[in-house]
Amino acid sequence: MNVSRWPLAGLLLAISVSAQAADPTAVYGKGGANTAAMACVTCHGAEAEGMAAAGFPRLAGLSAVYMQRQLADFASGERANPIMQSIAAALSPEEADAVTTMLANKPRPDVERIGRTAAAQGLGETLALRGAWERNIPECVSCHGPGGVGVGDSFPPLAGQSAQYLSSQLIAWRQGTRKNDPNDLMGHIARGLTEDEIKAVSAYFANLTDTGAGR
Ligand code: HEC
Numbered sequence: 001m002n003v004s005r006w007p008l009a010g011l012l013l014a015i016s017v018s019a020q021a022a023d024p025t026a027v028y029g030k031g032g033a034n035t036a037a038m039a040c041v042t043c044h045g046a047e048a049e050g051m052a053a054a055g056f057p058r059l060a061g062l063s064a065v066y067m068q069r070q071l072a073d074f075a076s077g078e079r080a081n082p083i084m085q086s087i088a089a090a091l092s093p094e095e096a097d098a099v100t101t102m103l104a105n106k107p108r109p110d111v112e113r114i115g116r117t118a119a120a121q122g123l124g125e126t127l128a129l130r131g132a133w134e135r136n137i138p139e140c141v142s143c144h145g146p147g148g149v150g151v152g153d154s155f156p157p158l159a160g161q162s163a164q165y166l167s168s169q170l171i172a173w174r175q176g177t178r179k180n181d182p183n184d185l186m187g188h189i190a191r192g193l194t195e196d197e198i199k200a201v202s203a204y205f206a207n208l209t210d211t212g213a214g215r
C-alpha cells in the first residue's frame with residue numbers, strides 16, 4: 001500500500017463530509033444556517049402539504065430536480081416572488097439539495113388518474129382533458145399526466161395544489177413574472193386562457209384530491 005496516499009484520502013473525506021453536512025429536517029423545521037432562510041414549515045405546513053388559503057404550494061412528493069430548479073430561479077429572479085427570492089438566495093446549495101430530496105420522498109396525494117379518454121363536462125374539465133386546440137392549447141393532462149399527477153422532473157403535479165396557488169401561477173405567467181419554463185410552454189398556454197378558464201381549470205385540479213387543497 002502506498003502510504004503517501006493517505007493524507008489525500010483524508011482531505012477528500014473531509015470535503016465530502018462538509019458537503020453533506022446540511023440536515024434537511026433542521027432546514028425545513030428551523031431554517032437554513034443563514035437566518036434569512038426562514039423555516040419552510042412556517043408556510044409550507046407540517047407535512048409540506050401547503051397552505052391552501054394563503055396560496056402556499058404543496059412541496060411533498062414534488063420532484064427534487066424540479067424544486068432545485070425553482071429555488072435557483074427564485075434566487076436569480078427568473079421566477080419573481082418577493083417571499084421566496086430572499087429565502088432561496090439564503091440557502092446554501094447543500095441545504096437546497098438536502099431539503100428538496102427529503103421533500104421529494106414524502107408521500108404524494110392520492111389522485112384518481114383521469115386521462116383524456118374520460119368524458120369531459122364543464123369548462124375546467126374540458127380544458128384539462130380536451131384542451132382548446134382551436135387556440136393551440138393542448139389538454140393539461142397531456143403534459144401533467146392523467147389526473148394532473150405530474151410527470152418526471154419537468155412536469156409538476158397540479159393535483160394536490162390549491163386553486164389559489166394554481167391560478168396565481170397562471171396569472172404570473174400571463175404577467176411575465178414567472179418565465180422560467182422551457183420554450184415558453186406554460187407562458188403560451190396561460191396567455192391564451194381567459195380569467196374564467198383560469199378559475200375553472202384551477203378548481204378542477206384542486207378538487208381531484210381530498211387533501212383539502214380544494215378548499
Ligand atoms: C414566508 C412563507 C414561505 C416560507 C418561509 C417558505 N416558502 Fe417556499 N413558497 C412560498 C410561496 C408564497 C411560494 C409560491 C411563490 C410563487 O407564487 O411563485 C413558494 C414556493 C416554493 C417552491 C416552488 C413550488 C412549485 O410548485 O413550483 C419551492 C420549491 C419552495 N417554495 C421551497 C421552499 C423551501 C425549501 C423553504 C424553506 C427553506 C421555503 N420554501 C420557505 C412561501 C414560503
Ligand code: HEC
Nearest residue numbers: 127138139140143154155156166169170180181185186201
Ligand atoms: C406542453 C406541455 C404542457 C401543457 C399542455 C400544460 N403544461 Fe403546465 N407546465 C408545463 C411545464 C414544463 C411546467 C413547469 C415549468 C417550470 O419548469 O417552471 C408547468 C407548470 C405548470 C404550473 C405550475 C405548477 C407549480 O407547481 O408551480 C401550473 C399551475 C400549470 N402548469 C398549469 C397548467 C394547466 C392548467 C394546463 C392546461 C390548461 C397546463 N398546465 C398544460 C407544461 C405544460
